[in-house]
Amino acid sequence: MLAFARAADTGRLGLFELTAAPARFTVRSTLDRTRPLAELTLDRTPARLVSPDGAAVLARVRDLACTALAAEQVGAAERALEVTVRYAQDRVRFGRPIGSFQAVKHRLADMRTAVDTARALARAAAAAGAPPRLAAAAKSACSQAFSYVAGEMIQLHGGIGIT
Template sequence: MTSITQGFALSEEQHDLRRTVRSFLAAKCTEERVREVMAGDSGYDPAVWQQMSDQLALQGLAIPEHFGGLGFSLVELGIVMEEMGRALLPSPFLASVVLAGGALLHSGDESAAQRWLPGIASGRTIATLALTEEAGSWDVDSVTMRAERSGDCWILDGVKNFVLDGHVADMVVVVARTDAGLSLLTVENPTERVNRRTLSTLDPTRRQARLEFTGTPATLVGTDGGAAPTLRRALDDAAAALSAEQVGGAQRCLDMAVEYAKVRRQFGKPIGSFQAIRHRCADMLLDVECARGAAQYALSAAAQNDETLPAAASIAKAYASEAYERAAAANIQIHGGIGFTWEHPAHLYYKRAKSSGHLLGSAGHHRRQLADRTGI
């Protein structure tokens, strides 16, 4: 609790991390390149993905050293996520490193972690977490998919929907029900064992897929029926990390709006001199800073295994989701007609804001979850 209550000032090393990641993304993730990747089949740039690992070791940043990572905390991971959100990077980082990696790390299954985490940390294995089903709910209690034991193996039958980067994953961590309860299972080589279909979604910078399992062999992770606590912790970590990404996107929307307000002129003066525009930018700034504080608290709580994490993660995700959407909408309005056009990047941030707002649960979902967790 000590460092949480002492504030969120970054160390010089953390500032260096931010500068390095921002510089890398400025060179590798230009608007032109984002649009090219959006139009491709995979939805990410394999060369940039590997450079992220080989040059910066980003995929292994928060994975323990004995599993092939660097052993940093979610605070450092949040810095990276914020910069990725700022650049609108299309990549399977959230799916592979945060969701699948987090589930394996918190499962307590040393064998499964040793089997998969080194590959995830090196970027050579792309993994994802398959939790949501037809309704798209991120509530772990909503899972109905079954897993049945067959000798030494487990067999999966059913459908997982809206799976992040499920179309390119080399391994899938599947959430299913057994006779003992909620369980985690891994499916390797899903190309050969799972019918995968890329979905048409609002946000073209983050791909989702529908996965159909038919008699698919799988391997149990952790204890049979003991996945609920693992999943809740992994999802809390992911909500904190995603809120940092949303802050990065919202900050970029604010920066774009302010830059435009300084150069766009009406009635012989910059539109930024008009009170209505100034007030709108001030509201955006307040939103961004409040969201940043909430995200930083949640990331610090996760890094320290603090008991406030469940509440902090829900608060951060709920606030950051709405702040990002408001900032993205205001950015379009300040830009006027050009902000609505395909040629301008403002609409890409708005689509990411809307999509991220529902990812891992909407603001309403997290407020209900917060009420349940605090006994309100």
């Protein structure tokens, strides 16, 4: 297991490999069962220094994580759009599918634009190797697009009546 910690002798952030079992490992419950979470408590756990420049390593890990999260958000937004389009084709009001109404078409088109724009930025960040500013921009834009598409999905599924 790897951990970031401050070196006792220099006080600098470093990356360490734990060479013994951690003091305490506690599994935590979360709302999202697809994302397990645990708490690792270290107390004088023996470790070997892997990289003395932990700040640079941590920054790189952050940039890669932002890029991965951006890609995940694009996938979730895409799925939300797919489900909403299918619903708009199946749901009938006033004798025709709600997807045939211009107001619904415009909302679906705006959702598609948000997903496509977010996808382009996430792909650019991944293709460029997740440079810091592009990774941050991708995460920000994809978070915003996912939130927007999810909100529209709720509304177009009739969420206004249950909120």
